[in-house]
Amino acid sequence: xxxxxxxxxxxxxxxxxxxxxxxxxxxxxxxxxxxxxxxxxxxxxxxxxxxxxxxxxxxxxxxxxxxxxxxxxxxxxxxxxxxxxxxxxxxxxxxxxxxxxxxxxxxxxxxxxxxxxxxxxxxxxxxxxxxxxxxxxxxxxxxxxxxxxxxxxx
Amino acid sequence: xxxxxxxxxxxxxxxxxxxxxxxxxxxxxxxxxxxxxxxxxxxxxxxxxxxxxxxxxxxxxxxxxxxxxxxxxxxxxxxxxxxxxxxxxxxxxxxxxxxxxxxxxxxxxxxxxxxxxxxxxxxxxxxxxxxxxxxxxxxxxxxxxxxxxxxxxxxxxxxxxx
Numbered sequence: 600x601x602x603x604x605x606x607x608x609x610x611x612x613x614x615x616x617x618x619x620x621x622x623x624x625x626x627x628x629x630x631x632x633x634x635x636x637x638x639x640x641x642x643x644x645x646x647x648x649x650x651x652x653x654x655x656x657x658x659x660x661x662x663x664x665x666x667x668x669x670x671x672x673x674x675x676x677x678x679x680x681x682x683x684x685x686x687x688x689x690x691x692x693x694x695x696x697x698x699x700x701x702x703x704x705x706x707x708x709x710x711x712x713x714x715x716x717x718x719x720x721x722x723x724x725x726x727x728x729x730x731x732x733x734x735x736x737x738x739x740x741x742x743x744x745x746x747x748x749x750x751x752x753x
Numbered sequence: 754x755x756x757x758x759x760x761x762x763x764x765x766x767x768x769x770x771x772x773x774x775x776x777x778x779x780x781x782x783x784x785x786x787x788x789x790x791x792x793x794x795x796x797x798x799x800x801x802x803x804x805x806x807x808x809x810x811x812x813x814x815x816x817x818x819x820x821x822x823x824x825x826x827x828x829x830x831x832x833x834x835x836x837x838x839x840x841x842x843x844x845x846x847x848x849x850x851x852x853x854x855x856x857x858x859x860x861x862x863x864x865x866x867x868x869x870x871x872x873x874x875x876x877x878x879x880x881x882x883x884x885x886x887x888x889x890x891x892x893x894x895x896x897x898x899x900x901x902x903x904x905x906x907x908x909x910x911x912x913x914x915x
Contacts, residue, residue, distance in 0.1 A: 652841065652842035653839065653840065653841050653842065654839070654840050654842060655833065655838060655839045655840075656838050657838070658767055658838070660767065675842075677842065728877065730884070735840070735842055736842070737842055739844075740844055741842040741843050741844045742842060742843075742844070743840035743841065743842045743843065743892050744840065744888055744891045744892060745837060745838050745839060745840050745888065746837050746838065746884050746885075746888050747836070747837070747838045748880075748881055748884065749767065750768075750877065
């Protein structure tokens with residue numbers, strides 16, 4: 600009688616252990632599925648953000664709105680994210696003696712940066728080289744660099 | 754407002770020269786100091802020089818007869834990408850090396866170093882090429898840039914043959 604009771608308890612314990620292991624494996628598979636779906640979603644989001652987020656720097660040009668200044672515009676666009684743009688406009692002079700101005704702007708979705716320098720060209724002189732460099736970044740840690748160059752009599 | 758000798762308003766004209774789309778010897782000529790000035794009129798004759806002119810002017814026909822390509826619309830996204838003025842944001846692994854280098858060479862030292870290295874770009878065109886290569890390597894799009902340059906070259910050849 601005592602032995603049969605022990606057997607019954609043992610069987611019940613085995614059944615409980617099996618149940619819990621099944622539950623554990625089920626939970627594990629669920630978490631794996633969620634991880635996979637999460638990573639897939641993340642990959643899709645990344646792909647979407649890669650295709651949607653872009654940065655552009657236009658050519659430096661003599662401003663028509665503000666005479667005697669050279670101006671450049673740069674844009675970063677990334678829908679639904681915080682974006683930052685850092686644009687530098689440099690006037691190339693002899694070797695290290697360049698002049699430059701940097702503007703940094705942060706906004707949501709789309710951001711524009713305008714940088715301008717006062718003209719220094721003198722009549723009879725050769726064209727001056729202007730270089731505009733922008734560093735675009737978003738809140739997901741993605742980034743890009745764009746650069747343009749123009750020679751202007753300004 | 755400053756004007757050229759022929760009376761044209763220089764602010765209306767944005768000239769671009771794409772020596773890398775032309776023959777190899779012309780590309781090389783544009784990289785040699787002093788004599789690189791000879792490459793510019795040759796580029797115009799070869800049809801690889803473009804004027805972006807937002808407003809039509811009377812001189813356009815004269816310029817076209819000389820070989821200039823006149824455009825009044827903005828460049829396409831592909832063209833902007835090739836020249837390095839348009840890029841898609843990414844966290845590419847190709848640019849990891851450059852990012853690490855930039856992290857090490859931070860601030861003024863980095864700027865001074867790169868400005869010193871600039872002396873190796875002896876002409877305007879070679880400096881442009883160095884900048885484009887650096888930009889595409891940084892963005893991890895160097896392979897696409899090379900491919901697009903090949904396509905642009907083939908397109909130009911087709912246009913010239915036609």
